[in-house]
Amino acid sequence: MTDLSRRAVLGGALLSAAALSGCGPTQPSAPAGARKEPMRYTYGSDPSQFADLYLPEGEPRGVVVIIHGGFWRSQYSLELGVPLAEDLTPRGFACWNLEYRRAGNGGGWPETFEDIAAGIDLLSTAAKEHGLDISTTTALGHSAGGHLAVWAAGRASLPSGAPGAGTPAVPLTGVVSQSGVLNLQLAYEERLGSGAVQNLLGEPEGDKYRLADPVTAIPLAVPVVALHGEEDTTVPLSQSESYVEAAVAAGAEAELMLIPGDHFAMITPGTDAWERVVDAVEQLA
Template identity: 70%
Template sequence: MDNLLRRTILGAAALAASAALAGCAVGRPGPPPKQPEEPVTPQRYTYGDDPSQFAELYLPAGEMRPGVVVIIHGGYWRSGYGLDLGQPLAQDLASRGYACWNLEYRRAGNGGGWPETFADVHAGIDLLATAAGDHGLDLTVTTALGHSAGGHLAVWAAGRSTLPDGAPGAGTPTVQLTGVVSQSGVLNLADAHDQGLGDGAVLNLLGVDPAEDPVRYRLADPMTAIPLAVPVLALHGEDDSTVPLSQSDSYATTAVAAGANAELIMIPGDHFAMITPGTEAWTRVVQAVDRLMLA
């Protein structure tokens, strides 16, 4: 994605977000949240000294639903893209009563890559425990919502407890994800590398080819963590030309065959409609979030 496309994405998302704040909740029934008159002002929490090691907490202005939504942005893991992509999503979900944790992390080009990006996502999710203590948040239901490369990181993070000692993110998580909504996630790294997706984005993230370091690929690839113990809803845009359908389909098919709770859900629109509040695609995303949060 070039700079012009990025500006187009952000501009559309910002306009749609403003309109969507006046919308009503969709999906499965839940307590009707009070709509805020002004956008929610997020609170920043840091988990390291790097400028990219922080998260934004969005708290609903009115009645709060149980649980927290962890938002992980995409951008093919590159430093040109940041958590501003997740801000319209957090604002919209907060208007529906959800507490949201919009996570930033080091990306390739600003100190990220292997293993820093993975270590940051691990630490950034666990930092949510501090915010929960400050505000009395309920973490018994914690759903990760990840778009594109963020979908990869969300599904990877849901399997942290299965990682071997010494791997980035290994050990018992302080905050355990209870489900994942992947929005056209890059869920099959080996295949994404072979296809050269994102102009070599996987190689840029991991720094080596699979043949050079197969262990690194196994530790980073959601496919090798199958079956997960938590549900994964793999949403994919019907008109997505940025991340191929095979990325979501291969993951969901393999996961189901292994006995995991996973589902491929096709939704209308392209790669960016699903991160643009006000679109039909975003409505379907909210329904998926409701499904996991209100189960």
């Protein structure tokens, strides 16, 4: 079993599809001793089309949309984002832990991208119900989730008819990428993740690679903080480095920061790497 597989099983099996029916918020089960349970919202009929809303005590200092990684593959779920939400919520952040269809369970092109767009837009409904201020909404994405977070921040520039195109219901005001896959063309050429990009998008035909690649949406109108683990052997530094270099050259606000640890330290609360992630989230709040 790879390191990625070992981390992916953290938190147990995937959540039951039985809890995903309905169109309003529901309460997912939680282990004994857990913090206040999140509220679940669904944005489609597929079991993977949902998000969990975590609310802090008192007025939130900002909203964080958490998008998990796993090379876009179906064996990895939003369970990877649960520890992040549970750590950020007591720090005063409202968290929207987003699930989506991945390659192997109905995802790919265009479904994964449609889900990210619809899942973030659904936050506007939850915000109205709870009087939540979404004027400062940061996307926090790890690995493949970093790709989706930066892609989502550029939705407004997509051509009409493209997956996710149009005016977002919840405009993102910043992105924190955690060793994100931010250059799809390079990842394709290097067969990153044993061909993870090909597995997500298929062969490079038509416009889908261009429309899915964060590099082609440069320059973004919002800041991007690209964190990358100094010991990361899963996603090479060139993914963050090439994106930030291109973004800065185009006049966008983007920053590359090397942080201690490997690919997973930055999604492990209690590590120095995670504290650097929190610093970046607070910087954009």
